[in-house]
Amino acid sequence: MKIKLLLSVTLFMGLFTVLSAVQAEEKAARLPSKEKFQIYLLIGQSNMAGRGKVDPATNKSHPRVLKLDKQGKWVPATDPLHFDKPKIAGVGPGSGFGPAIAEAKPGMTIGLIPAAVGGTPLSRWVKGGDLYERAVKLAKENQKYGEIKGAIWHQGEGDSSNPKLYNSYQKRLSGMIEDLRKDLNEPDMPFVMGELGEFFMRPGAGTVNKALHGIAETVPDTAVASSKGLPAKSDQVHFNAEAEREFGKRYAEQMLKLQKQAAEK
Numbered sequence: 001m002k003i004k005l006l007l008s009v010t011l012f013m014g015l016f017t018v019l020s021a022v023q024a025e026e027k028a029a030r031l032p033s034k035e036k037f038q039i040y041l042l043i044g045q046s047n048m049a050g051r052g053k054v055d056p057a058t059n060k061s062h063p064r065v066l067k068l069d070k071q072g073k074w075v076p077a078t079d080p081l082h083f084d085k086p087k088i089a090g091v092g093p094g095s096g097f098g099p100a101i102a103e104a105k106p107g108m109t110i111g112l113i114p115a116a117v118g119g120t121p122l123s124r125w126v127k128g129g130d131l132y133e134r135a136v137k138l139a140k141e142n143q144k145y146g147e148i149k150g151a152i153w154h155q156g157e158g159d160s161s162n163p164k165l166y167n168s169y170q171k172r173l174s175g176m177i178e179d180l181r182k183d184l185n186e187p188d189m190p191f192v193m194g195e196l197g198e199f200f201m202r203p204g205a206g207t208v209n210k211a212l213h214g215i216a217e218t219v220p221d222t223a224v225a226s227s228k229g230l231p232a233k234s235d236q237v238h239f240n241a242e243a244e245r246e247f248g249k250r251y252a253e254q255m256l257k258l259q260k261q262a263a264e265k
Contacts, residue, residue: 028073029066032109037146039111040101040255042081042094043125043135044155046118047194049082050092051233052241064109065098068138074111074145082114091241092116093194093225096248097152097255104256111146113138121158121165122172127179136183143184149259150190151180152225152251156208157196157237166204170211174219188221190258192251195227199236221262223254 031037042048061076069075070083077098080089094112102110115135117124124131139148153173159165173193181189193212196205216224230243239247 027075029075031066031074031145034144034146036108037111038101038105038108038149039113039139039142039146040097040149041135041139041151042092042097042112042114042116043131043151044116044153044194045120045158046084046116047157047197047238047244048092048094048116048152048154049084049114049118050080050090050095050244051088051118051238052091052095052244054079054090054241062099062102062110064102065112066109067094067098067112067114068142072138072141077112081112082116084117088118091244093152093154093244093248093251096245097251098248100249100252101255104252109146111142113142116154119158120155122155122169122176125155126172126176127183132176132180136180139184148184148186148189150192150255152192152194152255154194156205156212157200157202160196160200160202160204160208163204166207166211169204169208170214173211174215177215177219177222188262190255190262191219191222192225192254192258193222194225194247194251197227197230197232197237197239199232201236221258223258225250225254 059079061078065077066074067077067081079091079095081094082089098110098112115138117131126132159169177191181187195209212224216222230239230247233240
């Protein structure tokens with residue numbers, strides 16, 4: 001009898017601990033004033049969503065970095081930031097980007113809107129595409145809480161096999177950037193694009209990367225984060241966790257440069 005009672009108490013306490021952890025994780029964060037809350041949009045496909053392995057031992061949020069969760073609540077930005085594919089979502093560039101921006105802006109809280117979805121082509125991200133419209137909706141809904149300060153983009157793997165798609169990439173992405181700025185009423189919103197990995201060997205990968213640099217040379221307030229030297233997972237498609245965090249820092253470096261240039265105009 002005592003053994004049964006002890007087992008019941010142990011099971012109850014275990015369940016209580018799990019439920020408490022879930023409740024704590026889901027509890028919405030207290031937001032700062034609108035002037036102190038800077039929001040960034042994370043868009044693209046799987047290398048933005050992140051497929052790097054999450055280490056539970058080090059999975060802690062920066063105290064001034066929040067993420068928008070699946071329920072639309074602002075919560076601490078632990079990994080994975082994205083929830084596009086819960087079974088495989090992991091560390092992405094946002095994990096390095098958010099803390100780097102926060103450290104550069106001591107008085108600000110940084111909000112990340114994780115809107116990337118793995119395996120998606122650019123056609124779903126141009127105006128009228130379902131993912132474009134969803135990202136705009138999420139951004140607009142949260143403009144009442146803070147200012148949209150920029151967007152970071154990683155996509156192109158899905159357009160790298162079809163010549164029609166990769167040869168038109170620059171024109172199509174340039175149009176998307178213009179539409180996004182217009183729809184968010186942020187005509188000068190900084191937009192940073194990340195190169196496809198050096199390890200990615202599809203026929204149009206080089207053309208996509210050239211397109212990104214072409215945009216940076218012709219579309220105002222855009223820049224490219226280099227993927228040089230960043231290693232892949234064994235699939236040779238996705239960056240590993242360490243690479244994703246470093247990539248995020250490179251995104252942040254370019255974002256801060258664009259913001260500084262805008263402030264000096």
